[in-house]
Amino acid sequence: MEGTLTSPKRAMPTDARQIRSRKALNSALLALLEERSFDQLTIREITARAGTGYATFFRHYPDKEALLSDIATDEIGNLLAMTVPVLYESNSYESTLALCRYVAEHSRLWSALLTGGAAAIVRVEFIRQARALVEEARTTPEWLPSDLGVVHGTGSTFDILAWWLGQENDLDAKDVATILHRLVIAPLIGDKVEKRAPAQ
Known part of the structure; x- marks a missing residue:
């Protein structure tokens, strides 16, 4: 397990680049979920699909559950x-x-x-x-x-x-x-x- 469960209520980013990264991560996970189950996915796969850096993910979310x-x-x-x-x-x-x-x-x-x-x-x-x-x-x-x-x-x-x-x-x-x-x-x-x- 890559992290712990967290609340969905999170502060929304206001910087344009942060917003793009967040949208890309969301879209990537949605696309990957059409291919495999959530438990089979890794953060590296999500960031690769999103075209964002691995470290970028953790600036937005502590884990894939978040x-x-x-x-x-x-x-x-x-x-x-x-x-x-x-x-x-x-x-x-x-x-x-x-x-x-x-x-x-x-x-x-x-x-x-x-x-x-x-x-x-x-x-x-x-x-x-x-x-x-x-x-x-x-x-x-x-x-x-x-x-x-x-x-x-x-x-x-x-x-x-x-x-x-x-x-x-x-x-x-x-x-x-x-x-x-x-x-x-x-x-x-x-x-x-x-x-x-x-x-x-």
């Missing part, structure tokens, strides 16, 4: 842009399926985020960002506090996706969408009808 946590902040934002509306849309099954397909298409990245060394940090960040979005979302049913609905919905979504990516199973996006919809989404929004997307 880099992954930094990336997680942006990627979680992208996923939550899909997840939070799922909790309030009438076509909830179709939205849930779209979410699961997105994760499946980027499975190496999300496996690293949801089941890797930074998983605990990622989960906290996942829920933190979701809570920040609650003011923009439609309110939950009267019996359910809005904040609790978001924490439960996003936390449970995280846990189910993490279980899916962390297991050796034959479940595809449709299977997981059905599980997620029945266990979490439908009970949360009171959607009793499972609206399946047309077969493709």
Whole structure:
């Protein structure tokens, strides 16, 4: 292990060269995650792909887990842009399926985020960002506090996706969408009808 787990909340650089280096490192890790699992990657491979010096890496991050946590902040934002509306849309099954397909298409990245060394940090960040979005979302049913609905919905979504990516199973996006919809989404929004997307 090349370092210890660190918080994703880090001071952002303001110098143009530092910003370029940081973006290059982020892009390099994302590209490498499409090829191999996070545990197999080394800092030297990341810096070589980024075109930055080995020492440059440590001016930004103490270890590769910190880099992954930094990336997680942006990627979680992208996923939550899909997840939070799922909790309030009438076509909830179709939205849930779209979410699961997105994760499946980027499975190496999300496996690293949801089941890797930074998983605990990622989960906290996942829920933190979701809570920040609650003011923009439609309110939950009267019996359910809005904040609790978001924490439960996003936390449970995280846990189910993490279980899916962390297991050796034959479940595809449709299977997981059905599980997620029945266990979490439908009970949360009171959607009793499972609206399946047309077969493709």
